[in-house]
Amino acid sequence: xxxxxxxxxxxxxxxxxxxxxxxxxxxxxxxxxxxxxxxxxxxxxxxxxxxxxxxxxxxxxxxxxxxxxxxxxxxxxxxxxxxxxxxxxxxxxxxxxxxxxxxxxxxxxxxxxxxxxxxxxxxxxxxxxxxxxxxxxxxxxxxxxxxxxxxxxxxxxxxxxxxxxxxxxxxxxxxxxxxxxxxxxxxxxxxxxxxxxxxxxxxxxxxxxxxxxxxxxxxxxxxxxxxxxxxxxxxxxxxxxxxxxxxxxxxxxxxxxxxxxxxxxxxxxxxxxxxxxxxxxxxxxxxxxxxxxxxxxxxxxxxxxxxxxxxxxxxxxxxxxxxxxxxxxxxxxxxxxxx
Numbered sequence: 001x002x003x004x005x006x007x008x009x010x011x012x013x014x015x016x017x018x019x020x021x022x023x024x025x026x027x028x029x030x031x032x033x034x035x036x037x038x039x040x041x042x043x044x045x046x047x048x049x050x051x052x053x054x055x056x057x058x059x060x061x062x063x064x065x066x067x068x069x070x071x072x073x074x075x076x077x078x079x080x081x082x083x084x085x086x087x088x089x090x091x092x093x094x095x096x097x098x099x100x101x102x103x104x105x106x107x108x109x110x111x112x113x114x115x116x117x118x119x120x121x122x123x124x125x126x127x128x129x130x131x132x133x134x135x136x137x138x139x140x141x142x143x144x145x146x147x148x149x150x151x152x153x154x155x156x157x158x159x160x161x162x163x164x165x166x167x168x169x170x171x172x173x174x175x176x177x178x179x180x181x182x183x184x185x186x187x188x189x190x191x192x193x194x195x196x197x198x199x200x201x202x203x204x205x206x207x208x209x210x211x212x213x214x215x216x217x218x219x220x221x222x223x224x225x226x227x228x229x230x231x232x233x234x235x236x237x238x239x240x241x242x243x244x245x246x247x248x249x250x251x252x253x254x255x256x257x258x259x260x261x262x263x264x265x266x267x268x269x270x271x272x273x274x275x276x277x278x279x280x281x282x283x284x285x286x287x288x289x290x291x292x293x294x295x296x297x298x299x300x301x302x303x304x305x306x307x308x309x310x311x312x313x314x315x316x317x318x319x320x321x322x323x324x325x326x327x328x329x330x331x332x333x334x335x336x337x338x339x
Contacts, residue, residue: 128284229289
């Protein structure tokens, strides 16, 4: 009979409660699940190790920002500093089948390098926000979404994720279910300006290692700081501006670009388009939006927790119920994998 093992706990024949105790997501080892690392959950966490991870992310972005300010960089260095592959061994994100995503390509690298000194010019000296945020890239640059932000974040915290997975493997997996493997690009050496490899004992199955991710880093839909909310919450931004002159300029410009109709008010799409034009004209609005999200940061953890719980209910528990019915009531699992 063909195996119906789908999830990490099934494949490694362990109690799922062990993963819960470790705080890890019970990933599918058949196809990626739609969950993403949200860097804001690191920034807003009460865990010192998460806050340290966020600081490391910002430190790396400051390094990239300084290189961007210095001028053109050889393509080979751009690829080394920006073009991270998707860490497919986390089994998270988007993929048509299995766990092979597209990763962060050269277009992303070139665009980010070109714009970093404008987007992150005040890193570490912010006047409006309480901190620096990687997600600002997705507010400025078209085509940069939650999967890109998640992939970038995962690569910048890969050392933590590998140690986290190694701790679980050594504590709960039999020696023949784990293997010491060499992992590239686990930490960045700022002295040599290069990524360094390391070796870890990780869960091993089907010729590859597996990396576990803590559930409290994950969300299902958009990251907490995202472009959709920026546009949707635009009406709140003018009131958040302390500068009276800037506030009046923003409100006046928005009214000027908002379409006028004789028989009706502007609809939702027209107001969204006017909001986009206003944000392009007044980039400081992005910082005021981020500050609003920071001030509501306590909601981020609760919402992300609920979304990941829903993901578990739909993609794990319901699927397991379906598998049990297929096994008990049909010959589905007797037909083989290739039929």
